[in-house]
Amino acid sequence: MGEKVQLIIDGKRTDGRTPDEMRDIRIEAGILKEADGSSYIEWGGNKIICGVYGPRECIPRHGASPYHAIVKCRYMMSPFASLEEHGRSGPSRRSVELSKVIRETFENLIxxxxxxxxxxxxxIDVLQANGGTRTASITAATVALVNAGIPMKDMVSAVAVGKADDTLVLDLNKAEDNQGQSDMPLAISHKDKKLLLVQMDGLLTKEEIAKMVDMADKGCEQLHEMQSAGLKGVYEQEGKKLEW
Amino acid sequence: MEKKIVLPGEKIADSRINAPNTYIDGNATYAAVIGSVDNEGRYISLENRYKPFVGDTIIGMVTDIRRAGYLVDMNIPHSGLIVSREVRLKLQLGDVVLCRVKMVNEVGEVELGEVRRLPKGKIVEFPTAKIPRLIGRKSSMLNLLKEHAGGDVMVGNNGYVWVSEKSDIPLFLKAVEMMKLKAHTSGLTDEIAAMLQKR
Known part of the structure; x- marks a missing residue:
């Protein structure tokens, strides 16, 4: 760990947000032509593109199940995504973990x-990273799955809550993630309010966690609005997009 | 008609309705894919994946010849099978066939019957959720396309559309592309007719 950095000054965070404010988010659906479903999300400094294929023939064959479809997820950070990734792609400890948690979130929904x-x-390809890519990936992947027309029980959105300078903060950025006291990404389904992903770094009390889940729930409500706006945008804009 | 877009997990009825692309939870029915609901409460999916049912008419392409029969690519995860002792036809790799789904087993493997070989042409993929618009009321859209493109067109339930090589394929593709984008809007047939006439 480096030097101690002041993360909250006069109730404002390093990027000028209040503790329960989210970064600017923009979601678009149906951006790839060849994929069955796709989405693009800009979440603060994060830029993530997501494509969905299937259901298709299971490869390798012995991995298939006669009872259900297998969900496979590949999360990858581009070599140029952030300073820490030094010019190589391919599986790493981090990307394997993220692929797993994202896959398990969607196994419960599809x-x-x-x-x-x-x-x-x-x-899921992360083009640019600035903290909170797993939550942004889950939010974007939901949109891509809905865009592909894959039947799902529910929609999910995810946001991280954490603690920095003894204050609970919603939607951590990179500085708060790295230098803050605690970080807890949560994925909450929209209809049933089920927690589909909970991870935690650092120390938190029981009361703090209860408060943070409430904060995340409010954040996820906002995210759901943006997801549905992105999905509906496909049908509202399509007439205009067409040019011959 | 007023239409509202619903997303997966949104309630579409307070009773237990067994409809495609929905699921039942407790005493209510919920949407499972993105769809639209009109003011009478009818739910139509806007995107879906094709699932074969017995009696569907499908268009496919022969991809493999085995002792038991022919494997047919028909836009589903697995190939469909034409059992060779049940057809008189000798098929070749790459032949385009029009057939009917004879049997679907519990893991989604398909057996095909009533096989007809189609003459030379082109297969175009079309989203299955939008096929009703491609056909139109009393085949109005299909007749319009046949008239302007000047050739035969066949539509399979599986989302493959065959167009004969005699027709104006570029014009046909242009119309199909336009339909894909505007399938959810009303007055589509008139719009396509205007586009075709302009040519």
Missing amino acids: LVEKFPNTQIDLF
Whole structure:
């Protein structure tokens, strides 16, 4: 750890937000032509592109299940995504972990029993990272899955809550993530309010966690609005997009 | 008609309705894919994945010849099978066939029957959720396309559209592309007709 940095000055955070304010978010659906479903998200300094294929034939064949579809997820950070990634891509400890947690989130949502002996592929590419890529990836991947027309029980959005300078903060940026006291990414489904992802770094009390889940819930409500705006945008703009 | 877009997890009825692309939870029915609901409460999906049912008419392409029969690519995760002892036709790799789904088993493997070979042409992929618009009321859209492109067109339930090589394929593709983008809007047939006439 480097020097101690003051993360909250006069109730404002390093990027000028109040503790329960989110970064600027923009979501677009249906941006890739070849993929069955796709989305693009700009979440503060994060830029993530997501493509969905399937259900399609399971490869390798022995991995298939006659009872349900297999969900596969590949999260990858581009070599140029942030300062820490030094010019190489391919699986790393971090990307394997993130692929796993994202996959498990969606295994609980997709109606996998409808597609036996198949697989559903989820490709997530982080073009630029600035803290909170796993939550942004889950938010974007939901939009891509809905855009692909894959049946799902519910929609999910995710946001991180943390503690910096003894203050609870919503949607951590990179500085707060690295130098803050605690970090807890949460994925909450929209209809049932189920927690589909909980991870935690650092120390928190029981009361703090209860408060943070409430904060995340409010954040996820906002995110759901943006997800639905992105999805509906496909059908509202399409007439205008067309040019011959 | 007023239409509202619903997303997965949104309630579409307070009763248990068994409809495609929905699921039942407790005593209510919820949407499972993005769709639209009109003011009478009818839910139509805007995007979906094709699932074969017995009796569907499909268009496919022969991708493999086995002792038991022919494997057909038909826009589903697995190939469909034409059992060779049940057809008189001798098919070749790359042949385009029009057939009917004879049987679907519990893991989604398909057996095909009533096979007809289609003459030379082109296969175009079309989203299955939007096929009703491609056909139109009483095939109005399809007739319009046949008239202007000047050739035969066949539409399979599986989202493959075959167009004969005699027709004006570039014009056909242009119309199909436009339909894909505007399938959810009303007055589509008139719009396509205007576009075709302009040519």
